[in-house]
Amino acid sequence: MTRQIRPRAEERYQEELAALAAADTKERRPLGWKLSPKAVRDFILGRDEPLQYQGRTIQVAKKYLGNDALVERCVITLTGSRGLMLVGEPGTAKTMLSELLAAAISGVSTNTIQGTAGTTEDMIKYSWNYALLLSQGPTRSALVPAPLYVGMEKGILTRFEEITRTPAEIQDSLISVMSDKVLNVPELGEDGLLFAQAGFNVIGTANTRDRGVNEMSSALKRRFNFETVRPVGNVQMEKEIILREAAAMARSAGVEMAPDAGAAELLATTFHELREGVSSMGHRIEKPSAVMSTAEAVSVYYQTMMGAYYYGGGAMEIRALAANLTGALGQEAGEDVEKLRGYFSTVIRDKADKLGGIWKAYYQARSAIR
Ligand SMILES: Nc1ncnc2c1ncn2[C@@H]1O[C@H](COP(=O)(O)OP(=O)(O)OP(=O)(O)O)[C@@H](O)[C@H]1O
Ligand SMILES: [Mg+2]
Structure with a gap:
């Protein structure tokens, strides 16, 4: 059996689009459009109430945050x-x-x-x-x-x-x-x-x-x-995107593994703070020259997840997360890795002291950054 790695959007969301089209009978629709502007917006931003379509309940999910x-x-x-x-x-x-x-x-x-x-x-x-x-x-x-x-x-x-x-x-x-x-x-x-x-x-x-x-x-x-x-402006939203995208990627790769919210929290925070150049506790951070995009965060998370799936016992390791972070930052300039180390030894250290828990483990994983 063969399987597409990434089906086209119209296939991936076939049911949602069909349900939206069936319900979209009263709104104004520009000539040549399959859906009204309102239904297009609902498709991209999601709907609170589910739609009934051919005897099924279809939830139109929020896709762009x-x-x-x-x-x-x-x-x-x-x-x-x-x-x-x-x-x-x-x-x-x-x-x-x-x-x-x-x-x-x-x-x-x-x-x-x-x-x-x-x-x-x-x-x-x-x-x-x-x-x-x-x-x-x-x-x-x-x-x-x-x-x-x-x-x-x-x-x-x-x-x-x-x-x-x-x-x-x-x-x-x-x-x-x-x-x-x-x-x-x-x-x-x-x-x-x-x-x-x-x-x-x-x-x-x-x-x-x-x-x-x-x-x-x-x-x-x-x-x-x-x-x-613009890049997503808040950590919680970025965390949500990381979890959702990684889960979708795993599903389409035939990998059964529950995503780890803690790891996503660490990663979303790191990306957000490095991108902004300031931490939630007010430290100034030297911004790396690499692109700290959400897409890159998803990729670091997914890589860690796959490492856990194939080589580990299925539990994501914080040490592997830190190591993979180096790969994302190492693309452009060596100094970036230096900046990441600086970030760990100031910001993450502080968070480890004040918040403990996964932050402590994250701080301890800093030796994996090289
Ligand atoms: N605001 C957001 N809402 C939902 N997903 C997002 C958001 N920002 C980034 N993503 C995630 O990042 C992924 C990468 O986005 P995409 O490839 O569309 O970026 P792009 O802006 O076209 O980048 P490039 O300039 O490199 O081509 C998306 O598929 C999605 O998973
Ligand atoms: Mg693009």
Whole structure:
């Protein structure tokens, strides 16, 4: 039996989406949308009351934590004629939001361009099947549509991931399409005009750490509403994300193991404090240059969990947690590990004295940081 490592959002949440669609009969819905803006918001932010669908009770879970107003603004932007650009630090759920929005609004999250230094205009608009091109000449059936073409033709969202990794002149091929909502394929002659269908729009994501790699032109910027996605602002929320994501990853890997809330608390606190540069007890902390993202915290937690599952007796070890933390920080600069040691010998030491318990064990695990 084979099993997908990570099913698409529309598959993963198939039941929730179907239940929302069935209940979504009275709200205003933009042309070409599968759900109303209210139902899209509920899909991403969760619903208090469960839905009844085909004799079952479906709980619509909260998927994005932190800023509800941001999600509403994103949805409203997509109802208009400008695109949506999600910018922010790495690991702040930009990609996740863009996937969830596309799955809820269009029912498809895979109509996506991956921006890289090697992205070309063909990969955005269309290319040709050369065998057919030679035998038939330029016809619609010889044309191989790329995500922008597909989005316009079908009236669905086109996602453009990491747009600023793409050379600026290539990014700019979006400009005319986004303002005129028409794409010209000169090779097709009179039939070469593709008019965008209702439901089409573009969601871009860009990482602020890549700023300056390929800055977007101001002409292109004007075709988007920008939303800045910030890291989760509080420890409890970050802990919840770590536990939930790690549990989901374990489930899809076929691993049966209960997550450890204590370890998540330690990790969420460490990431939060190192990111902010100040501890809950008021110490100033030297910030590491590595990205202390929630996604990175999830990965450290999951790694520790898998170590416990395969090599340990199934109980997470605090010492292994501290050791794995070094891996996350060691990516960029050696000094970061030094800063982590400094954090342990001041902040964690204090917490061990005042709070005891797992903090004491965490402090004792500091020798694993190297
Ligand atoms: N506010 C949040 N709510 C829920 N999950 C979050 C949040 N922030 C981060 N995460 C978790 O972090 C993971 C990584 O997010 P994602 O890959 O979408 O980040 P990104 O912003 O696209 O990063 P990058 O810039 O590196 O591409 C998400 O899948 C989710 O598990
Ligand atoms: Mg991303």
